[in-house]
Amino acid sequence: MAEYVVIARKYRPATFEQLVGQEHIARTLQNAIKQGKVPHALLFSGPRGVGKTTTARIFAKALNCVKGPTPTPCCKCAPCLEIPEGNCIDVIEIDGASNNSVDDIRLLRENARYAPSRDRYKIYIIDEVHMLTTQAFNALLKTLEEPPAHVKFVFATTAPERIPATILSRCQRYIFRRISRSEAVANLKKIAEAEGIEVDDEALAFIADKSSGSLRDAQSILDQARSIAAGRLTLKDVSRLLSVTDTAFLADFVDALIDSDPAGVIRGVENLFDQGVNFRSFFAELVAYFHKMLVSLSIPKGERLTFLELGAEESQRLIEQADRAGKNKLFTYLDKLLSIESEVTKSAIPRVAFEVAALGLCHLADVASVETLLAKLSEVQKSAGGSGQGLLEPVRSPSPKRASFLGNSQTGEKPTKMPTPRSASQSTSRPHAPVAQGEDRRFVPPEHRESAQRPVRTAPKPASNAKSSPKPENEALYNASNIPIVQEALRLFDGVIEDIKRSPEKPKPPGT
Ligand SMILES: [Zn+2]
Structure with missing residues (x-):
């Protein structure tokens, strides 16, 4: 009976052309070989299982192929056949996790000094290189500073941030991406x-x-x-x-959450339990799903489908759910999910922890956020006749007693009709009635209260040499007296505009 070879090994790429999803790296390496500009140390970084070691082996074949160095190794000569099997004498593969001591690296340095036994280069492929100890890195650094001409290093890592900068700066870096x-x-x-x-x-x-x-x-x-x-x-x-759920089940569960359907949530948990699904991993899938929903609302509609990387039907459903829930609600859900993550994933009774958390999320929809409340309050204030510029801004009303559309249960006052908001032109052209009556006087400093009760003159004081057609400065006076904030100041202090001085630093105000 023939030996069974696992798929991952049987279909491992043998040439640069066969690499999946790393075309950018294949091209760069091939060009470097073609131009004879191969660096002596290369660092391959990226997630696990995306082809770093495979690429390192193809690269080694390309350098040591009998017909090489060539961007297209023959795959027939001794080095080409031995390298993928890991039994080529001049290509040394080292697992950085288990050979991480300074002694291991010293031994490597000793051996690196000798010329290759048969092939063109001595190639060291160090996997998980970030696992080396600090002393081991220091020992390695010496070799990288003065590398023998016949030696090439290929380092592979899933955690480049754990590699010292002194090492990084001596390597040419290749970043592998996830396979789409x-x-x-x-x-x-x-x-x-x-x-x-x-x-x-x-x-x-x-x-x-x-x-x-x-x-x-x-x-x-x-x-x-x-x-x-x-x-x-x-x-x-x-x-x-x-032992995971399919996306349709996940989507049903999300429906139950955003529609505040506790019965649906309980049914879902029951189902998961029956199927023997791991609640911790389902929780992670749920977080990922909510994250996708939130992000789908933040990117242009045309790009949503490519980003989601789901089937067309699943994507449509997710986008529909995201639209239905809205950004604010999704933020709240994700915030809550992330805050309870450790409670669920570390619980000794994950089913109960998950169910309680899910039911909590279910009721989250009923609780309005502070932002929503503030927005509503601001709306109410606007429609009550305030300028809407801030919550603390005093509302001016003609009578000391403020009209209330909410009514007053204690005095038995009936609610008045909701006033419609005034338009901007209406509010600026309102007559200059004396202010500071009743409670609004509180907002005027005591020393100005008396004057503030008098009507205001806002007409510009004509200059002594004024003629029928206004001169530029008179025009400026007139324009200034029409600026609402100036009018307000004139009114408060019973003033007139005597002169206008332009501030030298500030740009000329429009219309003057
Ligand atoms: Zn070959």
Whole structure:
């Protein structure tokens, strides 16, 4: 019986052209080889399972191929065949997590001094290089400062921020990106066809979703799923295998939350429990779903579908839910979800913790936010006749007793009709009635109260040499007397405009 080779290994890319989702890196490396400008140290950073080690091996093949260095290794010569198997004498793969001591790196330095045994270069591929100790990094730094001409280093890491700056500055950096949903689906489809696996498209899409950008994970899931499916592989098979819920169930649950339907929430939790779903991971999926809803409202409509990376039907539903809930509500939900995250994920009784949290979210819709209340208050104030510029601004009313459309239950006062807001032109052209009557006097300083009760003269004082056609400065006086804030000042202090001086720093005010 032939040895079974797992999908991820069987379909591992052998050339730069076969790399999935890292075309930008393949092109740059190929160009460097073509131009003979290969750096002596390269750093590959990016999430797990996106092809960093695979790319390092292809790069090693390209440098050491008998026909090389070449951007297109032959895949037939000894180095090309040995490197992917990890048994090439001049390509040394080191796991940084388990060989992280200063002694390990000293040994590496010793060996690096010797010329390669057979091939063109001695190539060190250090995986998870961020796991090296500080002393190990210091030892490595010496080699990087004066590298032997026959040595190349390829460092791979998922956590570049943990690598010292002195090391980073001596490496040429390549940033690997997550594999997109469509790239993963296309890759899985190709493999399924080659392997004769019958599988539904939605099952493949679901696998791609759940592997969050890691092609290796996606391929492993397909591998496992094929062995449990009796016949055609369906979405149900995959979701059962992963012990996670499908997006439709998640969307139903979100409906129950945003529609404040506690019965729906309880039914959902019951269902999850019956299916043996892990509540901690479902909680994480719920947070991710709300996050997608919120972000979908913040990006242009045309870009929503590409961002969401969901099926067309699922995307439509998510967007519809987001629109229905609105930004404010979604902010509140996410805020609450994140604040209770540790309670749910660390609880010894996750089902109860999750159910309580979900029911709490369900009632969140009834609680208006402070912002909403303030906005409502401000609206009320505006329609009550205030200028609406601020909550504390005094409202001027002709009589000392303020009209109230809410009425007063203690005095038995009936509510008055809600006044309609005044237009801007109405409010500025209102007659200059004496102010400071009744309670509004409180807002006028005592020393000005008497004068403030007198009517105001706002007509400009004509200059002694005034003629029938106004001179520029008279025009300026006239214009100034029409500015509402000036009118207000004149009224308060019973003043007249004597002169206008322009401030040298400030730009000329319009209309003067
Ligand atoms: Zn070759």
